[in-house]
Amino acid sequence: MNTPAARGVAATNLVQAYASGRRLWGKPDTFHAVDRVSLTIAEGETLGIVGESGSGKSTLGRMIAGIETPTSGTVTFWGQHYARVGTPEWRRQRRHVQVVFQNPAAVVDPRWSIHAQVREALTTHEQLVPSEADDRAQAMLAMVGLAAMGKRLPHQLSGGQLQRAVIARALVLNPRLVVCDEAVSALDVSVQAQIINLLLELRERLDLSLMFISHDLSVVRHISHRVGVMHAGELLEIGDSGTLFDNPQHAYTQRLLAAIPADSPRQRRLRDINAFSGHAASHTPVQS
Ligand SMILES: Nc1ncnc2c1ncn2[C@@H]1O[C@H](COP(=O)(O)OP(=O)(O)OP(=O)(O)O)[C@@H](O)[C@H]1O
Ligand SMILES: [Mg+2]
Structure with a gap:
């Protein structure tokens, strides 16, 4: 399957079922933290993932990174399936995919x-x-x-x-792939901007694919080529960042976007730092 088209990550019908803690007819009940999600991340592409707390973003990120095995569905990584978590082959694959967490x-x-x-x-x-x-x-x-x-x-x-x-x-x-799960969320706004600019610079220099999970929509818009919106385990919509932010199709996305302040200090700071450093994502920059 190592065709040129296979450069990047492709997830098909990913499901992650966890025990809900309840029992149903004597059997442990399960719920789907991630429910039939399909997506791709091309080489050099940044896919942003947004959605409210508990919507399944981190669970999806762990499966895309191969550190958690899906209940069902498949991930292909540059044309290959991940080996079973913990095996020697899986450890060899680890060098190609890295995860950066919040803390x-x-x-x-x-x-x-x-x-x-x-x-x-x-x-x-x-x-x-x-x-x-x-x-x-x-x-x-x-x-x-x-x-x-x-x-x-x-x-x-x-x-x-x-x-x-x-x-x-x-x-x-x-x-080849770095999954950033709230990687800048705990940091001061000006430090956030520095780290985001660093990621943008390294993305260009190393031709990285990025999955950028964040509850901060203005940061996601700024850094992502495409954005996916998670809600209750499902990928509600996914599309080009500018189009999705300017013309959200789903009522949930519209509500999520309506919550962004028009010109927050963070947006102003990002804009200032971009003007200063000459960095910009390949789409329309954050609007005031
Ligand atoms: N190991 C686990 N066992 C059981 N349930 C889990 C496990 N990990 C996550 N969950 C549940 O799965 C759902 C999705 O969790 P997840 O951490 O993926 O959400 P999230 O979108 O990353 O949220 P946040 O924005 O708060 O980080 C939540 O209901 C969570 O409680
Ligand atoms: Mg999370």
């Missing part, structure tokens, strides 16, 4: 310098002479603006710096 402190080792952690990600997957591993880790830290901070321990960095270190650790393996 960087929870995913780093507090005892190791950030250089050591970036380096370790690399040496887990590649046989390298020590000097080459050091050089590549250092180059990656420089790319995220932490060139002078490699020796620091996680607690010696700010939240934004630590998230940059986590992004460096995710990207040092040159993955």
Whole structure:
């Protein structure tokens, strides 16, 4: 199945059923956290995912990233199925897909310098002479603006710096897909904008595919080529970012969009920083 058309991710009819905690006729009852979702993410494309809390965004992201096996449905990743979670083949596949979560402190080792952690990600997957591993880790830290901070321990960095270190650790393996699950949500607005600009820059430089999950619609609009709207486990609509935001088809999407303030401080800040750095997504930038 390794045809050129297979460059990217394709999900077909994904379902994730969890136990609801209730019992029905003596059997545990289940509900569908994700219900028959089909989507694609092309090489170099950013797909934003929005939807209210509990709508299934993270569950969908974990299945797309291959860290959770769907109850039914399939994911093909550059033409191949993911191996069963935890198998040696699955561990080999891990280098091609990375996940960045909201809380960087929870995913780093507090005892190791950030250089050591970036380096370790690399040496887990590649046989390298020590000097080459050091050089590549250092180059990656420089790319995220932490060139002078490699020796620091996680607690010696700010939240934004630590998230940059986590992004460096995710990207040092040159993955094809990065799933960002509320990756900037916990950060101060100006730091959010810096990290988003960093992702936009790395996306261009490394031709990354991104799945960008966020409850922040203005950020999603800014970064995404296409956007999908989740509601109660289903993908209600999916389409080109500009079209979806300007002309939402579904009443739920219209209500979701109506909740964005017309000109929030965050939108103004993003616009200012873009004007300053010359970055823009490939669609119409955030409107005031
Ligand atoms: N491991 C699990 N076991 C049982 N139920 C789960 C599990 N993970 C998620 N759920 C449930 O599945 C539904 C979807 O959860 P999910 O975390 O995907 O939502 P979300 O859209 O990411 O929400 P949020 O915006 O709050 O992060 C929720 O009802 C949640 O309680
Ligand atoms: Mg979530």
